[in-house]
Amino acid sequence: xxxxxxxxxxxxxxxxxxxxxxxxxxxxxxxxxxxxxxxxxxxxxxxxxxxxxxxxxxxxxxxxxxxxxxxxxxxxxxxxxxxxxxxxxxxxxxxxxxxxxxxxxxxxxxxxxxxxxxxxxxxxxxxxxxxxxxxxxxxxxxxxxxxxxxxxxxxxxxxxxxxxxxxxxxxxxxxxxxxxxxxxxxxxxxxxxxxxxxxxxxxxxxxxxxxxxxxxxxxxxxxxxxxxxxxxxxxxxxxxxxxxxxxxxxxxxxxxxxxxxxxxxxxxxxxxxxxxxxxxxxxxxxxxxxxxxxxxxxxxxxxxxxxxxxxxxxxxxxxxxxxxxxxxxxxxxxxxxxxxxxxxxxxxxxxxxxxxxxxxxxxxxxxxxxxxxxxxxxxxxxxxxxxxxxxxxxxxxxxxxxxxxxxxxxxxxxxxxxxxxxxxxxxxxxxxxxxxxxxxxxxxxxxxxxxxxxxxxxxxxxxxxxxxxxxxxxxxxxxxxxxxxxxxx
Numbered sequence: 001x002x003x004x005x006x007x008x009x010x011x012x013x014x015x016x017x018x019x020x021x022x023x024x025x026x027x028x029x030x031x032x033x034x035x036x037x038x039x040x041x042x043x044x045x046x047x048x049x050x051x052x053x054x055x056x057x058x059x060x061x062x063x064x065x066x067x068x069x070x071x072x073x074x075x076x077x078x079x080x081x082x083x084x085x086x087x088x089x090x091x092x093x094x095x096x097x098x099x100x101x102x103x104x105x106x107x108x109x110x111x112x113x114x115x116x117x118x119x120x121x122x123x124x125x126x127x128x129x130x131x132x133x134x135x136x137x138x139x140x141x142x143x144x145x146x147x148x149x150x151x152x153x154x155x156x157x158x159x160x161x162x163x164x165x166x167x168x169x170x171x172x173x174x175x176x177x178x179x180x181x182x183x184x185x186x187x188x189x190x191x192x193x194x195x196x197x198x199x200x201x202x203x204x205x206x207x208x209x210x211x212x213x214x215x216x217x218x219x220x221x222x223x224x225x226x227x228x229x230x231x232x233x234x235x236x237x238x239x240x241x242x243x244x245x246x247x248x249x250x251x252x253x254x255x256x257x258x259x260x261x262x263x264x265x266x267x268x269x270x271x272x273x274x275x276x277x278x279x280x281x282x283x284x285x286x287x288x289x290x291x292x293x294x295x296x297x298x299x300x301x302x303x304x305x306x307x308x309x310x311x312x313x314x315x316x317x318x319x320x321x322x323x324x325x326x327x328x329x330x331x332x333x334x335x336x337x338x339x340x341x342x343x344x345x346x347x348x349x350x351x352x353x354x355x356x357x358x359x360x361x362x363x364x365x366x367x368x369x370x371x372x373x374x375x376x377x378x379x380x381x382x383x384x385x386x387x388x389x390x391x392x393x394x395x396x397x398x399x400x401x402x403x404x405x406x407x408x409x410x411x412x413x414x415x416x417x418x419x420x421x422x423x424x425x426x427x428x429x430x431x432x433x434x435x436x437x438x439x440x441x442x443x444x445x446x447x448x449x450x451x452x453x454x455x456x457x458x459x460x461x462x463x464x465x466x467x468x469x470x471x472x473x474x475x476x477x478x479x480x481x482x483x484x485x486x487x488x489x
Contacts (some may be wrong), residue, residue, distance in 0.1 A: 042181065043152050047145045050177045144176055151179055158185065163195025174209075180234040183209040187238065191245070200251025210238035211265065222270030226306025226346070232271060239266040240274070260287030267298075272305035276313065283326055292326035308343050312351040315339035319354070319363075333364025344375065349382040356387065373400045380411065385418035392426065409436030416447060424451035425459040432466060441466070442474040446481040 154169030167189050173182040183206045190196060191203035215235070222233045232240070243262035246255045260281050266274035275298035281287050282295040296317070302310035316322050317329050319336035337358050343351030356375030359368045373394055379387030392411035395404045409430045415423030424447045430436050431444035445466050451459035470478065 046151055046179050046181050050145060050179060141177065148176055150176060151181060163189060167195055180210045180213055184234045184238050200245060207238040207242050210234055224270065224272045224305050236266050236269045236271040239269060256287030272302045273307045275302035276307055276310045284324060290326065292328045308346040308348045311339050311343035312348050315343065315351060315354060337364050349379050349384040352379040353384050353387045370400050385415040385420035388415035389420050389423040405436035421451045421454040421456040425456050441470055442477040445470060445478040449482055
């Protein structure tokens with residue numbers, strides 16, 4: 001542990017303490033208001049979805065493969081300017097003539113029919129035949145969707161804070177075309193009481209419409225992108241929101257088991273980070289029986305998908321640094337360091353500090369303070385209080401960097417302002433000794449007192465001797481710093 005003698009009485013400056021991990025599950029950032037205006041691609045995607053063959057008619061959902069709806073094929077045709085090729089008409093028809101066109105009186109062009117006729121048997125034939133009624137229903141939906149502006153108007157009103165109008169337009173969009181985006185936003189509006197009395201039961205009704213909507217496990221399953229971790233589908237968004245409602249008991253009975261089930265649904269819908277939430281619940285016995293094996297499995301899947309928090313938690317598991325370390329997970333410092341390193345490369349501040357500390361102390365590897373210093377700097381720049389405290393000790397003692405007491409004092413202060421007890425005590429020592437700046441006994445006493453209140457033993461031992469050095473004016477100033485401001489001041 002990094003140490004430096006600071007007080008004349010011989011009190012030791014301790015190293016940065018291991019960051020305390022709380023038992024609460026991390027909040028999931030849900031998409032919602034798109035500050036700065038509505039992204040038109042959201043509306044376009046919503047329209048495309050309700051017009052896809054999986055939604056346009058009852059029989060189309062059972063149809064076989066269509067090149068006209070294959071993402072790779074469509075991308076190829078866009079690249080080569082073939083969007084209007086007759087080969088793109090196999091599964092398409094005009095909403096103005098759903099029964100066929102005037103020239104052939106059949107769906108698609110004559111060239112399409114000729115190509116299909118010579119192509120041999122369909123490897124994925126339709127399970128049911130589409131009737132004229134089905135085609136007319138699909139044509140009607142297409143006509144409505146092309147003319148419909150309710151979703152754009154709803155988002156515009158929501159962004160403008162006109163929630164009454166937004167709710168009316170979202171309801172219109174749902175009633176016309178069943179936009180899942182409309183149901184999701186109506187769930188939020190009722191949950192938060194925006195332009196209407198807050199009602200969790202009503203909010204849940206709308207959210208359930210989203211998660212219970214027709215679902216294609218291939219086409220509709222989300223593809224998680226670790227480079228854009230906040231991009232989630234409406235279905236995943238609704239599942240996570242339902243989990244949060246049950247976990248917090250917002251307007252309903254608190255039910256951790258229900259929250260656990262909804263995280264499972266989010267994972268089924270393709271949101272791999274939900275596996276991290278499931279793992280944390282399994283490690284803590286929240287809504288399910290404690291199960292380290294299942295937690296490990298969920299974390300490994302999430303980590304392989306690129307979820308950074310899962311990498312960090314795996315490091316903690318193998319490092320035995322969790323508040324409730326489960327049985328059956330062996331101590332494996334090399335594996336822990338590898339997981340910390342992977343999360344650190346992705347910018348995770350806690351993992352960066354953990355990797356630095358292992359290098360600093362030689363845990364699982366040969367001690368390498370110079371490499372640890374680089375990682376401490378990285379985490380400190382991200383505002384990590386323990387890393388700021390550790391980095392300050394390097395500058396205080398001149399290890400790996402030129403000694404600079406002013407920089408050390410600034411770093412201790414930055415960490416102290418983030419409620420890091422060790423840094424509070426270290427800053428108090430420097431203020432009391434006038435190191436790195438002016439001497440200030442009153443402020444030193446205030447920081448030492450705050451450190452003591454957070455359980456720092458050295459601060460408790462040093463406080464009486466520091467108090468004895470205060471003048472009456474200094475004591476009054478210190479007490480004023482410690483006294484919370486009056487309400488309204």
